[in-house]
Amino acid sequence: MLIPCPHCGPRAAEEFEYGGDASAPPTIPTEATPEQAHAALHLRANPRGPHRELWYHAAGCRQWFTARRDTLTHRFLAEAP
Amino acid sequence: MDIFDPVTAFSFLNLARNALTGHRNWARMWRSPPPQPAYDVVLVGGGGHGLATAYYLAKLHGIRRAAVLEKSWLGGGNTGRNTTMVRSNYLLRPNAMFYEHSLKLWEGLSGELNYNVMFSQRGCITLAHTQSDLTGLMRRGNAMRLNGIDAELLDREALARRLPALDLSPTARLPVLGGLEQPRAGTARHDAVAWGYARAADAMGVDIIQNCEVTGIRREGGRVTGVETTLGFIAAPKVGLCVAGSSGLLGAMAGLRLPIETHVLQAMVSEPVKPVLDAVVASGALHFYASQSDKGELVMGGDIDGHNSYAQRGSPVPLDHAVESCLALFPAFSRLRQLRSWGGLMDMTMDGSPIIAKTPVEGLYLNGGWCYGGFKATPAGGWCFAHTIARDEPHALNAPFSLDRFATGALIDERGAGATPWLH
Numbered sequence: 001m002l003i004p005c006p007h008c009g010p011r012a013a014e015e016f017e018y019g020g021d022a023s024a025p026p027t028i029p030t031e032a033t034p035e036q037a038h039a040a041l042h043l044r045a046n047p048r049g050p051h052r053e054l055w056y057h058a059a060g061c062r063q064w065f066t067a068r069r070d071t072l073t074h075r076f077l078a079e080a081p
Numbered sequence: 082m083d084i085f086d087p088v089t090a091f092s093f094l095n096l097a098r099n100a101l102t103g104h105r106n107w108a109r110m111w112r113s114p115p116p117q118p119a120y121d122v123v124l125v126g127g128g129g130h131g132l133a134t135a136y137y138l139a140k141l142h143g144i145r146r147a148a149v150l151e152k153s154w155l156g157g158g159n160t161g162r163n164t165t166m167v168r169s170n171y172l173l174r175p176n177a178m179f180y181e182h183s184l185k186l187w188e189g190l191s192g193e194l195n196y197n198v199m200f201s202q203r204g205c206i207t208l209a210h211t212q213s214d215l216t217g218l219m220r221r222g223n224a225m226r227l228n229g230i231d232a233e234l235l236d237r238e239a240l241a242r243r244l245p246a247l248d249l250s251p252t253a254r255l256p257v258l259g260g261l262e263q264p265r266a267g268t269a270r271h272d273a274v275a276w277g278y279a280r281a282a283d284a285m286g287v288d289i290i291q292n293c294e295v296t297g298i299r300r301e302g303g304r305v306t307g308v309e310t311t312l313g314f315i316a317a318p319k320v321g322l323c324v325a326g327s328s329g330l331l332g333a334m335a336g337l338r339l340p341i342e343t344h345v346l347q348a349m350v351s352e353p354v355k356p357v358l359d360a361v362v363a364s365g366a367l368h369f370y371a372s373q374s375d376k377g378e379l380v381m382g383g384d385i386d387g388h389n390s391y392a393q394r395g396s397p398v399p400l401d402h403a404v405e406s407c408l409a410l411f412p413a414f415s416r417l418r419q420l421r422s423w424g425g426l427m428d429m430t431m432d433g434s435p436i437i438a439k440t441p442v443e444g445l446y447l448n449g450g451w452c453y454g455g456f457k458a459t460p461a462g463g464w465c466f467a468h469t470i471a472r473d474e475p476h477a478l479n480a481p482f483s484l485d486r487f488a489t490g491a492l493i494d495e496r497g498a499g500a501t502p503w504l505h
Binding site for chain 2: 001013014018020021034035038039041042043044045046047048051053069071072073074
């Protein structure tokens with residue numbers, strides 16, 4: 001699988017770390033209720049089809065970015081506007 | 082129909098009788114009826130767990146007006162894609178009690194179902210490569226024994242006798258200091274488990290309906306009224322989901338966002354060879370496991386690919402890693418050719434333990450989140466899920482595996498039981 005890094009172009013998947021569902025909040029604010037914290041920590045969209053997700057180019061530019069990828073075909077899609 | 086009917090049961094006499102007619106006259110193992118408009122319970126997913134649930138619902142709880150809906154063929158998902166290992170070598174008490182119950186059900190399953198599930202208790206050995214590995218295994222073995230589960234610590238001499246192909250030489254890529262064996266663990270024939278449960282459930286009146294995909298879950302006032310399917314609407318006051326990697330999709334149909342990510346896990350088999358590996362072998366450090374099938378193939382698997390996937394196929398990189406791990410332990414296998422590899426969809430929960438529970442939607446029940454470990458849990462998963470559906474409350478064995486444990490913090494975080502998306 002080639003992953004289109006926005007900074008380095010298409011690179012082999014082994015160079016990347018996966019960050020999962022981009023709709024999950026990356027941080028949990030201290031004023032969050034227990035329900036909000038639980039949702040952010042544990043609950044995921046997990047669709048079959050297009051999925052907005054986080055990737056980290058660990059063995060490259062070391063930048064996090066979001067990408068849209070089809071979880072059924074593994075094809076990377078253009079970011080939705 | 083009765084699975085123990087002397088005329089149709091699987092027995093030596095009937096085997097001989099059918100041999101005389103070229104095995105052309107065996108009875109069909111289950112009916113394939115069209116769906117009725119309504120059932121007391123509808124189970125979604127015709128794998129081992131759905132079929133076992135149907136069997137125990139009918140057998141132990143008297144609920145025979147039930148249907149199992151399968152979108153393709155029985156056992157075509159993870160039931161037919163796993164590496165067939167059965168064990169209960171867990172550290173934490175909820176896991177130990179649940180999987181030990183499962184192992185005990187396995188021990189009587191062929192007789193109970195009149196169907197040979199080829200359960201072979203050849204032992205499962207976990208290897209230690211460092212002193213801390215070994216200390217961890219000792220702790221796990223002691224915990225198992227305290228929970229009434231068999232466990233034996235093996236030193237290098239015992240390992241050399243037990244696993245002649247294991248590299249214990251001074252030049253071994255990875256030193257092996259010892260191992261922990263569960264002698265009652267082993268393997269089983271995966272398809273037979275689905276077929277045996279299907280045949281027994283069908284004999285008690287459960288409708289098994291293949292090629293019937295659930296496309297929606299109908300609800301009124303927060304409770305389930307039935308399922309929309311490709312064969313039309315089927316009414317039911319209770320719906321149980323046993324859909325493994327598709328748990329997120331079915332959950333979304335009922336408006337639920339679950340603590341589950343679907344990942345692809347691959348496995349492979351080598352060409353068949355003569356008996357060489359007499360136990361299931363696992364290495365926690367390598368995250369690798371192997372066994373030899375009754376046909377002689379070496380069955381092995383390792384890591385998930387590591388990104389959400391519904392593809393049932395994956396990258397060659399995790400397979401490479403599994404082969405490298407295998408050769409580090411068993412250099413003699415280097416000339417074997419791979420026969421085939423495949424992928425299955427793992428419903429990975431956030432603590433690595435399954436969910437067998439009621440959901441916030443009344444009448445909707447979830448059996449899922451099995452991560453890597455669903456096959457060995459098939460009997461107990463069905464047993465506990467049937468209890469949960471029939472009584473509308475969990476059994477003590479599956480009460481810890483609730484859906485709300487993620488909100489309350491009562492996680493069952495068993496390291497060494499398989500990976501989770503975020504611990505990986």
